[in-house]
Amino acid sequence: MSSSGPSFDIPLGRKAISADFSGGSISSDAGFLLLRQVDERLGLTRSLAGCIKDGREQSKVRQSIEDMVVQRVLAIAEGYEDCNDHDRLRSDPILKVATGRQPISGEDLASQPTLTRLENSVSGRELLRMEGVLLERFIAGRGGSAPRQITIDADATDDPTHGQQELEFYHGYYECHCYLPLLVYVTADCGEQELVAAVLRPGNVHAGHGLVSVLRRVVARLKRAFPEAEIMFRGDAGMALPAVYDYLEDEGVGYLISLAKNPRLLDLAGPHLRDARAAYEETGEKVRQFGELYYAAETWRMERRVIVKAEVLTQGENPRFVLTNIQGVGPADLYEEYVDRGDVENRIKELKGDLLSGRTSCHSFIANQFRLILHAAAYVLMQGLRRLLAGTEMAAAQAGTLRVRLLKVGARVRETTRRIWVAMPTSYPNKSLWEIILTRITAARA
Numbered sequence: 001m002s003s004s005g006p007s008f009d010i011p012l013g014r015k016a017i018s019a020d021f022s023g024g025s026i027s028s029d030a031g032f033l034l035l036r037q038v039d040e041r042l043g044l045t046r047s048l049a050g051c052i053k054d055g056r057e058q059s060k061v062r063q064s065i066e067d068m069v070v071q072r073v074l075a076i077a078e079g080y081e082d083c084n085d086h087d088r089l090r091s092d093p094i095l096k097v098a099t100g101r102q103p104i105s106g107e108d109l110a111s112q113p114t115l116t117r118l119e120n121s122v123s124g125r126e127l128l129r130m131e132g133v134l135l136e137r138f139i140a141g142r143g144g145s146a147p148r149q150i151t152i153d154a155d156a157t158d159d160p161t162h163g164q165q166e167l168e169f170y171h172g173y174y175e176c177h178c179y180l181p182l183l184v185y186v187t188a189d190c191g192e193q194e195l196v197a198a199v200l201r202p203g204n205v206h207a208g209h210g211l212v213s214v215l216r217r218v219v220a221r222l223k224r225a226f227p228e229a230e231i232m233f234r235g236d237a238g239m240a241l242p243a244v245y246d247y248l249e250d251e252g253v254g255y256l257i258s259l260a261k262n263p264r265l266l267d268l269a270g271p272h273l274r275d276a277r278a279a280y281e282e283t284g285e286k287v288r289q290f291g292e293l294y295y296a297a298e299t300w301r302m303e304r305r306v307i308v309k310a311e312v313l314t315q316g317e318n319p320r321f322v323l324t325n326i327q328g329v330g331p332a333d334l335y336e337e338y339v340d341r342g343d344v345e346n347r348i349k350e351l352k353g354d355l356l357s358g359r360t361s362c363h364s365f366i367a368n369q370f371r372l373i374l375h376a377a378a379y380v381l382m383q384g385l386r387r388l389l390a391g392t393e394m395a396a397a398q399a400g401t402l403r404v405r406l407l408k409v410g411a412r413v414r415e416t417t418r419r420i421w422v423a424m425p426t427s428y429p430n431k432s433l434w435e436i437i438l439t440r441i442t443a444a445r446a
Helices: 031-042 042-051 065-077 081-087 093-097 113-118 124-140 212-225 242-250 263-268 270-283 331-353 365-387 399-407 431-445
Strands: 008-010 015-019 148-157 170-171 174-180 182-186 194-199 232-236 252-258 287-295 302-311 321-323 410-417 420-423
Touching: 015 113, 015 302, 031 042, 031 065, 031 093, 031 365, 031 399, 031 431, 042 113, 042 124, 042 252, 042 365, 065 081, 065 113, 065 365, 081 113, 081 321, 093 252, 093 410, 093 420, 124 182, 124 194, 124 212, 124 263, 148 170, 148 212, 148 331, 182 212, 182 331, 194 212, 194 331, 194 365, 212 242, 232 331, 242 252, 252 331, 263 270, 263 287, 270 287, 287 331, 302 331, 331 365, 331 399, 365 431, 399 431
Parallel strands: 148 232, 232 252
Antiparallel strands: 008 015, 148 182, 170 174, 182 194, 252 321, 287 302, 302 321, 410 420
């Protein structure tokens, strides 16, 4: 047998394993095909690419904007987060097929330098339009059915930097040089929290910096799309800013926002805390009670309702305060509704840990914002894949699990005059899930 490259003989009992590199055109990532089907169903990368003006001389263009956006987003979803990865990936036969090229005879995809030039060519206005695409995907995903309840969750997270990137600063809370992205998720009724905004910010700003501007855009669009829906906002203490309360009240949006403890709040909550302490001393068991009070900081325009959680544990007291403008609902129910926002932290961990959104290593701040949107788009793609698995054992799988179980599939690729052949392992254990996904995509097109 002829081979390309070295060959090896490895003993195994009475036989020897002969290994060489004559397997032909093989990819370890057949999942690119599956992701591309999901992408086309969502219209995600096509819409993102449509936000970018191509100022290049078209007669000399070999890589279209859309091809490069598809290439980057699919690669991030498959676990290739760096531009440098594309010096190897650009020849991958499955990724080439996913971008509409012939797997073997077709021209290779964009190299790292070409992709880097794209990153540094995108303008702030184009990035704003790309942010809007994420929100439009959420709206389109409702399939024409209007939700009754829409919940907006916002949170800040750290994005450590390594070098001299523009607008990176030392952040005392995170104890590192970083950016401080603002991530906004929207939930329709009792569905999954879907990412609709990922805004990169300098590392020295307040956690709630720019939140009102993002909310103005998100809330206005949601109201136009779903005028009958009730909209609620939830945020941690980093979002506790008078400008946020004022805006939400003026727009008729209900909110649940954590308040940091301070001496005045603890004093006003004294009766609730004393009752909880008394109950704990009587039973010796954990006590959690709820109450409410009205409070106005000096910078507030009026008094507002504050939910009090008076909790006593063996370790001591654990009071919590949640500000709200929602009336007619009891303190305990409102607090439990607020606690549900904690699940957004799992979504952020998924974005950072599985989709590696922290690879904002460009020098330019604008280029790093573009990278963050690409990672956000990859996450939206994985959420779309997860929704297609409803009713299966993978319906709640994390993005990293989806990648390992569904996307990292080896395949041999052959190209003939009339057909492209992709042969995956006969023993692949999750072939039934591929069938479910592709059947559902086909049915949706019909």
